[in-house]
Every structure is written in C-alpha cells, then in structure tokens.
Amino acid sequence: MKISITITLKDDVLDPQGKVVNQTLKNMGYRSIENVRQGKYFEINLNEKDEKKAKKISEEICEKLLTNTVIENYSISYK
C-alpha cells in the first residue's frame, strides 16, 4: 500500500522559507503570487493490506516521528 503524507506548518506559524520563495518569485516578475507556504512530503510503501492497520500505522508514525505537532499539521492519503 502506498501512502502519501503531506506536512505543513500551522497557519499562525511563520514560514521564512516560504517567504523567500515568495519574494524570489515576485522579483522574477510573477505579480499574481500572493502567498507561498513550504511543507514536507513523504511517500511510504507499506507492506500491509489491511486498510485499518495501515491507517493506524501511518497516523502513529506521523505523530511520533515525522510531524512536530506543536507547529505542524499532517494529512495522509492512501492509494
């Protein structure tokens, strides 16, 4: 089973990397860009056919390792 995890900073957390990308794009002439936020992305292959178990595992690894839940949100999608 293939799992995609997207981790983004919470809305009220400053994102300096995103700001730099935003400013760079503006300097390159892209005036229609309003805001850029950067995040992380993980693609995980799980050897687990039971969807419930796969869901439990992926939520656990998000909480325990991948995400800093104080400042970040995660979303998981299953394929």
Add this chain to the structure above:
Amino acid sequence: MKISITITLKDDVLDPQGKVVNQTLKNMGYRSIENVRQGKYFEINLNEKDEKKAKKISEEICEKLLTNTVIENYSISYK
C-alpha cells in the same frame, strides 16, 4: 486560486533523507515499512481566476525555480 505543488526525487535518484527515515522507523519497530521517499511541498495562493493562466504560471515557476528537473519530478494540483 490555491495551488499545491509536490516535488519528488526521480525514482533512480538516491534519497538519503528518505533512507534515514526508513531506518529510524524500522528501529522503532515498524516492520511493515518497505520504502520511504522524501519530497518537498508548496502551497501557493495565486491571484488569478483564469485557470489556463494559473496553470501556465505554476508550470513556469516549477520549471524555473522550484524543481531541479534533472533529478526531480513535480506534480501540480489546483483547488
């Protein structure tokens, strides 16, 4: 218009960060994890209602700034 861009390393490119995450998860006892690949994620707010133009802009900024097309793939989704 909100645009999500996911950037991943091409399949034949080594991903040391992903390997470390993979190994760490294994050490934590998650035996069902086969493979982890890490990527980047961008959320961009575009002040552009014309979908065609928005598509053109987002492809351009992927090619010109966000992605190293030699080793990375990008995918864009529109909301």
